[in-house]
Structures are given as structure tokens and as C-alpha cells.
Amino acid sequence: MNDHLLSLVLFTPLAGLLVLLFIPSRQKELIKIWANVASFAGFLISLPLVSRFDKGASGFQFVERANWIPTLGAQYLIGIDGISLLLIMLTTVIGFIAILSSWNAVQDRLKEYYCMFLLLQVGMLGVFMSLDFFLFYVFWELVLVPMYFIIGVWGGPRKLYAAIKFFLYTLAGSVLMLLGILTLYFQYASQFGRYTFEISELMKLTLPLGLQEWVFWAFFLGFAIKVPMFPFHTWLPDAHVEAPTAGSVILASVLLKMGTYGFIRFSLPLLPKASMDQTIVEILAVLSIIGIIYGALVSLMQKDWKKLVAYSSVSHLGFCTLGIFAMNPNGLAGSVLQQINHGISTGMLFLIIGVVYERRHTREISEYGGLAHVMPKYAVIFAIAMLSSAGLPLLNGFVGEFTILQGAFEANRVWAAFAVTGVVFGAAYLLWLYQRTMLGQITNGKNLHLPDLSLREVVVFLPLIAWAIWIGVYPKPYFDILEKPVEQIVERVRPGYYGGAQAATRAGPGVGGRGPEAGGQ
Amino acid sequence: MNPFYTTTDHFVLVPAVMLALFGCAILLFDFLVFPDPRHRKYLLFFLILGEGFAGFGLWRQQANMANGAIEAFHGSLVADGFSIFFNWIFLAATVIVAIVSYKYLEIEGEHHAEYYSLMMFAQCGMFFLAAGTDLVTLFIGLELMALSFYVMVGFLRTSKRSNEAAMKYLLLGAFSSGFLAYGFSVMYGISGSTRLADVATAVSARGPFDPLVLLALATTSVGLLFKISAVPFHMWAPDAYEGAPTTVTAYLSVASKAASIAFLLRIFLGPLASAREAWEPILTFIAVATMTVGNLAAINQSNIKRLLAYSSISHAGYMLLGLIAGNATGIKGIAVYIMVYTFMNLGAFLVLVALRRKGIIGEDMDDIAGLMHKSPGYALLMLLFLLSLAGIPPTAGFLGKYYIFLSLIETHHYTLAVIGTLYVAVAIYYYFRIVRSMFARDLTEPAPLSTSLGLRVALAVSGILTLGIGLYPEPFLRLAGTSLLH
Numbered sequence A: 001m002n003d004h005l006l007s008l009v010l011f012t013p014l015a016g017l018l019v020l021l022f023i024p025s026r027q028k029e030l031i032k033i034w035a036n037v038a039s040f041a042g043f044l045i046s047l048p049l050v051s052r053f054d055k056g057a058s059g060f061q062f063v064e065r066a067n068w069i070p071t072l073g074a075q076y077l078i079g080i081d082g083i084s085l086l087l088i089m090l091t092t093v094i095g096f097i098a099i100l101s102s103w104n105a106v107q108d109r110l111k112e113y114y115c116m117f118l119l120l121q122v123g124m125l126g127v128f129m130s131l132d133f134f135l136f137y138v139f140w141e142l143v144l145v146p147m148y149f150i151i152g153v154w155g156g157p158r159k160l161y162a163a164i165k166f167f168l169y170t171l172a173g174s175v176l177m178l179l180g181i182l183t184l185y186f187q188y189a190s191q192f193g194r195y196t197f198e199i200s201e202l203m204k205l206t207l208p209l210g211l212q213e214w215v216f217w218a219f220f221l222g223f224a225i226k227v228p229m230f231p232f233h234t235w236l237p238d239a240h241v242e243a244p245t246a247g248s249v250i251l252a253s254v255l256l257k258m259g260t261y262g263f264i265r266f267s268l269p270l271l272p273k274a275s276m277d278q279t280i281v282e283i284l285a286v287l288s289i290i291g292i293i294y295g296a297l298v299s300l301m302q303k304d305w306k307k308l309v310a311y312s313s314v315s316h317l318g319f320c321t322l323g324i325f326a327m328n329p330n331g332l333a334g335s336v337l338q339q340i341n342h343g344i345s346t347g348m349l350f351l352i353i354g355v356v357y358e359r360r361h362t363r364e365i366s367e368y369g370g371l372a373h374v375m376p377k378y379a380v381i382f383a384i385a386m387l388s389s390a391g392l393p394l395l396n397g398f399v400g401e402f403t404i405l406q407g408a409f410e411a412n413r414v415w416a417a418f419a420v421t422g423v424v425f426g427a428a429y430l431l432w433l434y435q436r437t438m439l440g441q442i443t444n445g446k447n448l449h450l451p452d453l454s455l456r457e458v459v460v461f462l463p464l465i466a467w468a469i470w471i472g473v474y475p476k477p478y479f480d481i482l483e484k485p486v487e488q489i490v491e492r493v494r495p496g497y498y499g500g501a502q503a504a505t506r507a508g509p510g511v512g513g514r515g516p517e518a519g520g521q
Numbered sequence B: 001m002n003p004f005y006t007t008t009d010h011f012v013l014v015p016a017v018m019l020a021l022f023g024c025a026i027l028l029f030d031f032l033v034f035p036d037p038r039h040r041k042y043l044l045f046f047l048i049l050g051e052g053f054a055g056f057g058l059w060r061q062q063a064n065m066a067n068g069a070i071e072a073f074h075g076s077l078v079a080d081g082f083s084i085f086f087n088w089i090f091l092a093a094t095v096i097v098a099i100v101s102y103k104y105l106e107i108e109g110e111h112h113a114e115y116y117s118l119m120m121f122a123q124c125g126m127f128f129l130a131a132g133t134d135l136v137t138l139f140i141g142l143e144l145m146a147l148s149f150y151v152m153v154g155f156l157r158t159s160k161r162s163n164e165a166a167m168k169y170l171l172l173g174a175f176s177s178g179f180l181a182y183g184f185s186v187m188y189g190i191s192g193s194t195r196l197a198d199v200a201t202a203v204s205a206r207g208p209f210d211p212l213v214l215l216a217l218a219t220t221s222v223g224l225l226f227k228i229s230a231v232p233f234h235m236w237a238p239d240a241y242e243g244a245p246t247t248v249t250a251y252l253s254v255a256s257k258a259a260s261i262a263f264l265l266r267i268f269l270g271p272l273a274s275a276r277e278a279w280e281p282i283l284t285f286i287a288v289a290t291m292t293v294g295n296l297a298a299i300n301q302s303n304i305k306r307l308l309a310y311s312s313i314s315h316a317g318y319m320l321l322g323l324i325a326g327n328a329t330g331i332k333g334i335a336v337y338i339m340v341y342t343f344m345n346l347g348a349f350l351v352l353v354a355l356r357r358k359g360i361i362g363e364d365m366d367d368i369a370g371l372m373h374k375s376p377g378y379a380l381l382m383l384l385f386l387l388s389l390a391g392i393p394p395t396a397g398f399l400g401k402y403y404i405f406l407s408l409i410e411t412h413h414y415t416l417a418v419i420g421t422l423y424v425a426v427a428i429y430y431y432f433r434i435v436r437s438m439f440a441r442d443l444t445e446p447a448p449l450s451t452s453l454g455l456r457v458a459l460a461v462s463g464i465l466t467l468g469i470g471l472y473p474e475p476f477l478r479l480a481g482t483s484l485l486h
Helices: A005-021 A027-051 A081-102 A110-129 A133-142 A144-154 A157-194 A207-228 A235-242 A244-269 A270-277 A278-301 A307-327 A331-360 A376-390 A396-409 A413-438 A455-473 A476-493 A497-508 B007-032 B037-065 B079-108 B113-131 B135-153 B160-191 B196-206 B211-227 B236-243 B246-268 B273-299 B306-323 B328-355 B376-390 B394-409 B414-440 B453-471 B474-481
Strands: A061-069 A072-082 B070-072 B076-081
Touching: A005 A027, A005 A061, A005 A072, A005 A081, A005 A110, A027 A110, A027 A235, A061 A133, A061 B474, A072 A081, A072 A133, A072 A331, A081 A110, A081 A244, A081 A270, A081 A331, A081 A455, A081 A476, A110 A133, A110 A144, A110 A244, A133 A144, A133 A157, A133 B037, A144 A157, A144 A244, A157 A207, A157 B394, A157 B414, A207 A244, A207 A270, A207 A278, A235 A244, A235 A307, A244 A270, A244 A331, A244 A476, A244 B070, A270 A278, A270 A476, A278 A307, A278 A413, A307 A331, A307 A396, A307 A413, A307 B113, A331 A376, A331 A396, A331 A455, A331 A476, A331 B037, A331 B113, A376 A396, A376 A455, A396 A413, A396 A455, A476 A497, B007 B070, B007 B076, B007 B113, B037 B113, B037 B453, B076 B079, B076 B113, B076 B236, B079 B113, B079 B246, B079 B328, B079 B453, B079 B474, B113 B135, B113 B246, B135 B160, B160 B196, B160 B211, B160 B236, B196 B211, B196 B273, B211 B246, B211 B273, B236 B246, B236 B306, B246 B306, B273 B306, B273 B328, B273 B414, B306 B328, B306 B394, B306 B414, B328 B376, B328 B394, B328 B453, B328 B474, B376 B394, B376 B414, B376 B453, B394 B414, B394 B453
Parallel strands: none
Antiparallel strands: A061 A072, B070 B076
16 A cells, blocks of 8 residues: 555655746746646646545555654654545645636736745645644645745735734744644653653643643644634734635645644644533633634625635634534534535635736725626536535535534533534624625625636636535535544543443533533543 | 973874964964965865864773863863863854954955964863863963954054954953952962862862852952953953954854853852852843843844844853753754754854945945845845844754753752743744844845955854754754763
């Protein structure tokens, strides 16, 4: 099984980047073609991961291990389970689409632009593959630099402010996370007498609750800023508004998922006691719910199209973190699926903004209205994206949100009740946005002759639409892929959950749903 | 009866002998053999040849280290892993700076042979700082290094800035040397010996809070902390760094700092090791103050040399943190830190050297604007060095910080670790002001950069090492591991 497929997926964008460096900057067409070829190749190479993935197996697959820095105990150790598989596929698909969508949008410094995207791709893939904490941290930080440049060089008027804000926020979080990592690393060395960053080894640690809590908060800062959870979200609207379209797409669709993935992969399994601690769970759930409702309410108020979608991300990511901290199979599986869904639907929404921005160079919602008359294809695609984001049944968003709410309900009815309002508000701001931009009469003369989508633009959207419908209509394969890894995490955090599930059901779903097991470890 | 000068003595001393010999030879040859300015390049070859011999001596020492440290001159010099490690750093820094200086001094119009011999004399002093185990030897080494630097900082004779910088550095430096000498005399008074080992015994017999020990500690610390430009003895650094010729600034910020750190470790882990209780709280305060002042003052600088000066102050703070942790990880961390700092900081200054052209000073934020459009290679290298200075993986700078933070966690200095990490974010802010200027602003100065073969080689070496140590640090970490002081 071990034929370095995973490494191949990881380093294909890097190889593309290295070749790109040797193409002279004047050959603009060639640069564009090559960047598209490289990212499409990255997608094609990642396909066998799906076909050869064994859903029934537990643990990690496609594992590759090599010594890297023996002195530190850091290894080149990569492997995937169902959760990372989905996120990797999301990354390769969105990565290609983001690059394809930049064909006309970006005109200057093409070579650097595409280099940054390919480098970003390597970083993101590495984050989702690493099973060694040191390696993970390297990739985690590697992502910051290209994203800084994508926002800071090709962004809007306040790009420099937004770029450095993004960089500083996430960096401050991640250096504190580094201290958490080092604490675990040191604890392992003092308990087992050797240094390692391997995650499955670190899971063998037995740590007192107090220490676990400190490390948990250190990790929390790193991941929560990335997600971003309320109240660490303020960098997100700035970054989104200023970033070029493709940058926003990558940022919303993939980069934010690094945070939620971090919670699932590291916080929960490595710090099970802290993750089940009543206070911590409640704080995180409440922050998630605040994020859901606050994000939605702020979205309602936005005059800027892109800012609206940016705040909607805060709301949707709130669902994802709520699902995680519901700490049951439904919540976790729903959370991962919702991360994919958010990647698809918000990716589409940003692309949709990019389309009109390329034509009109404004994102004020009031500048638009009645676009459906001149851009019928566009209106249809926007409708699908909007409904998928709002969670209409038969589209992807519904499946994810529904499963998360199921999980939240099982954990705590009050959480679910509050979270549901987020769905309602979500539908409200999205429908209202659609109404204000697409429906009615054309009020602004500049919009009278806007051209409809070109073939390339339609091609950009098609795979995402197909994916959205697939998940909406037949989500079973996704839940199958997620079943094993989710089971492992739940078993790790709440030992005996599956054995005791009957008892919990008899006692009735409610506040006590995560009672006895929590105290039992 | 010990003979006056044994083969072992010679074996340990040989790198310093080579440096001094070739330093003098360069002076002599300059007016006897090659008076023609066009033949200056032979002097540079002489320097490299001398460094080659010194390096050979070091390499022989390293090969004979299997049986532990080699003592010489009745225990006043030693060839151990520590001294050899640091001497490699001095050697690398000297060679890199020397090959870059050639073109730079031509542009400044002050190309003289003395420059190269002063570099070698300074390096000779550094040798004694790293290898000395005797108060007198160490003090002489320090003065040899410092005197060479006073002259080099003021090497641009017609420049007011350069002269002012040299004068400030000289006055404050002499003052701090006075403190140091006083501290050493107290140490001698306590122990009746100038050997570090004897002083250590005497200090530990008296205990950390003995008034004489405290007096020795306080005065010695002032001298040492001045040299590594720790707060509150950092005032000279920004002025000296800004006024000195850029190549000298690079050399000063790297080699002089490395030598002073070696000196500091020799003293604090030697004679003063048993007084840890007394100095740990003081150094903790100083380290935090150093990081704070260095990082916060750097934010508003518009002169890049000044900015890098403040950043190098903050780096001294990080290295002090390793000493405060004090365990093997911390000391190894300092070694790794100073090694990577050498290459990344040199690299950053070398880019500034390339910006100095005829009629353009090239050290202002505006001078570097739009560098990406004009010379993408230099801009990307600068980006690499700045990322490394900030400590972002996968660059080498991350490893230095990694060890320091790890040592703090191992010794339960959590608050210090949090402070240290948060200043990384502050550092990114001011380093990225330079990046922003290079990448996001428009070109203001179209004149081409002044490059030379030496500069390109030096930049390539620094760049490859800065990235290479970050990606595959194993051999370098092992090398640093051999440098532990026991």
C-alpha cells in the first residue's frame, strides 16, 4: 500500500511551483496555463486517495514515516483518516478552482501570484496530513506567509492593514499553541524517557486535569483564532474584504478549517479530560452559539456584499465548533461534513462576488439590483449557492446543519434551541441579499449591460454545484467515511460511550446526556 | 617543572597565532609589497588564507577532542567543544563580512588594508573570549576585540555619523570595561587566583549572598550585559549600528555579540554558577526588559539599520532566557540561537550592503521600497532572513526560539515563555514593515544594486544556511550539542 501516494499529493503543488519559477515573467499565458495544469494535476493525483481509502479500517492510512530531526524526535510522518481525507479533497478541489477563477481577475505579477497559491496549497495539505506535531506546526506556519502576500499584494485598498492583522492574529495564537505543544513534548519525555512529537505516542500520556486544561487553552488560542471563534473573529472580515477573490475562496473554504481540524485532531484526542471538562465544554459551546447568532445578525446589517459573506462564515463556523463540542458522533460527523459544506457553498458565494466585482469593481449591495434580468445563468448559480449555504433540504448545507443540531440536541437542548435561530437568521440574510441584488427591476444604469457568465466561469462553478447536490441528496458515503474516525475520537474522549448509549437513550435526551461518562474517567 | 611553551599550548593557541600573524602580514604587505590600491584583492586573499590556517587548527582541535577538553597554559586557555563551536561561528562571520567589504569599502572610498587586519585582530580577541578560562586572558581578549571594533566603527573618517558612533561606543565601552575589570579584581580578591575554576570554588564556598560575591556579580554583570547590549546598557547599540559602515555593523552585531555571549556563558556558568540564586531574578528582569525595549523601540524606526539594531537587542533578550532556564536544553538553545542568528542577521545586513550605491545611502525604509520589482532575488532573500529573525518555521530562526521556549517550559518558567512568544508577534510586525516596503510599495530608486561576486557568494551562503538549517537541522543541532559547557 505504501507507494508514497500521500507525499506525491503533498508535493505536486511544490513541484509545480519550482517549475513555475523558471518560466519568465513575460510569458503570462504560459504561467497561467502551467499554474492551472499543476493544480489540476494535484487534484487528479489526490483522486486515488478516495478510491483506495478503506472505510472500514480504523486508524490512519497511507502512512509514511521517515526520520527528519532525530535530535528533536521530529519525524516526517504523514497519514490520513476519514476526516483528513475529506478535507484534503476539499483542498485539492478548491485549490484548483481558486486558481482557475483567477484567470482574468489578476493581471499583474502573475508569477508571484501563482507561486503563492501553490505554496499555500502545500501548506494546507501538509496541515491536514501531518501526524507529527512538529511537522504540523511547520506547515501551519508555512500557510501564513503566502496568505499574507495574497492579501497584501493583490488585495483591495486597505490590503496592508488587513494582511498584517491576519498575520499577527494567527501568529500570536499559534506561538501560544507552540508552548502547549512543547509542554506535551516535555511531559512525554519525562514520563517515557524519550522525545517525540508523534501524535499517537503523545496520546499515551496521562496528564493531570489541571495541566490538560492549561494546554487546552493554549491550543484553543491557536485554533480558535484560526476558525475564527467569537471573540477572535475580528481579523476575518478585514481579511476577506481586502483579499482578492481567489484568496477569499481559499481562506473561507480551506484555511479556516485548519482551526476546526486542529480541535478534532489534537485538542480532543490529546486532552480528553480537559475536552470533557464541564466548564470548558460550556464555555466553548456558548462561544460557538454566540458566534452563530452574532455572525448572522451582523450579516443582516452589512452593506458590503463580501463582508456579509465573511460574517456568515463566522456564523457557519460556529455550527462546526458547536458540533465538535457536542462531543457525540452526530455532532462530530456533522461538524466535519459542515466544514466541507461551508467550503463548497461559501467558496461559491465568494466566487459569485468575484464575478460581479470583476465587472463592476464595487461590492456595495446597493449598487446592484435586478441582475437576474441581465445575467440569468449567474442568477441560477447564485440561487443554488445561496440555498446551499442557507441549508435548504436536498442541498449540502441542510445535511450538515441538521446533523449538528441533532448532536447538539443530544448534548443539551438549550444549545440546540439557540443554534436553530442561527439557521433562521441565516436564511434571512441570504434571501434578503439575493432579493436586493438579483430580483426586482434594474435600478442602476451601469448594470444594464453586464455580460452573463462566460464558459470558463460556468466551468468554475459546475464541480461545486455538483458536489453540493451530491452531498445534499446522498450523503451516506460521507458519513461512512467519517464513521470510524469519529467513533475513535468519541471513544477516546468518552470511554464507554458506545456501550452506554442505550442507557443514555433510556434516560431521555436532555441536559444529562453527557453526564455519567464525563465523571467516569 | 612545566616548560614555558609546550606543544599542547601551541596546539590550542594555533588559531589565534594564525589570525595575529596574518593580520600583521596584511599590514606589512600593504605598504611593502602591494602599495598599489588595485592590488588590494591580494590582501583579501591573505585574509582568507589566514582564516584557512586558523580553520585547519580548529579542525585539528576538533578531531582531537575525543578525550575531552584540552587545557593549555596551566589552565588559562582551553580547547573544548564550546570554544571550537564559537570559533567556527567567528570564522564564518569574518570570512563572510570580509568578502563583502571589498566592494563596499570601494564605494565608501575608504578601502584600506587596516580594515582586514583589524577584522583579524578582532577575531583573535574573540578567540580568547571563547577559549579563555582565566580572568586576565578573557579581559585581554575582550579589549583586543573591543579596540579593533572602536576603530572599525569609525572607519569612515570623513563621515560625521561614523565618528560620532565610534566616540560613543568607545566612551561607553571603556566605562563598561572599567566595571568589568573591577568585578574581576573582586573575584581575584575572593579567590586569590585568576583561574575561573579557582574563582568558582571560592564563590561557592562563600555562598550566593555574600557581600563580596554580590559586588563581583553586580560589577561583572554590568560589563557583560553592556557587551551583549542588554537593557539598560543598550544605549550605544542603535547609534553605533547606525553610524558604523554597514559591513562593520553586520560584523559587530553578529561576531561581537556571539563572542560576548560566549564570554557571558563562561562567567555565569563558571565562577558565578553557584550564585544562581542571586543572579537569576536580576537576569530575568533584564531579559524581559531587553525583549520589551528592543521589540517596542524597533516598531517606529524608519532607518533599517536602527531597526535591526533594536531587533538585535531583543535577540539578546531571548538568549538570556536560555541562560535563565539554565538546563542543558537552554544552553544548547543559546548555541543554536547564536549560530542561526549569525547567518540570518548577517544576511539581512548584507542586503543593506547591496543597497549602498554611489550617492545612495540605502538604509532607509524608502530606499528598499519596491525592491521586489527591481531585484526579486534580493527581496526574497531579505524576506527569508526577516522571517528567520522573527522565528517563523521552516526557517532556521525557528529552531533557536524552539530550544529557548522548550528550556523555559522544562524549567517551569511559563510566564517568561508566554512573554517570549508574544514578542514574536510584535517582531513580525516591525520586520514586516520592511517586507511591506519591499513588496507592496512602488519603486522609488531605480539605480541598480551594487553587487559583487563576494556579495553574491556571501548572500547565497547565508540564505542556504538560513533555509537549510531550518529544513534539515540535524547535523547543525549535533554540532551545537557538542558545545555544552559542563
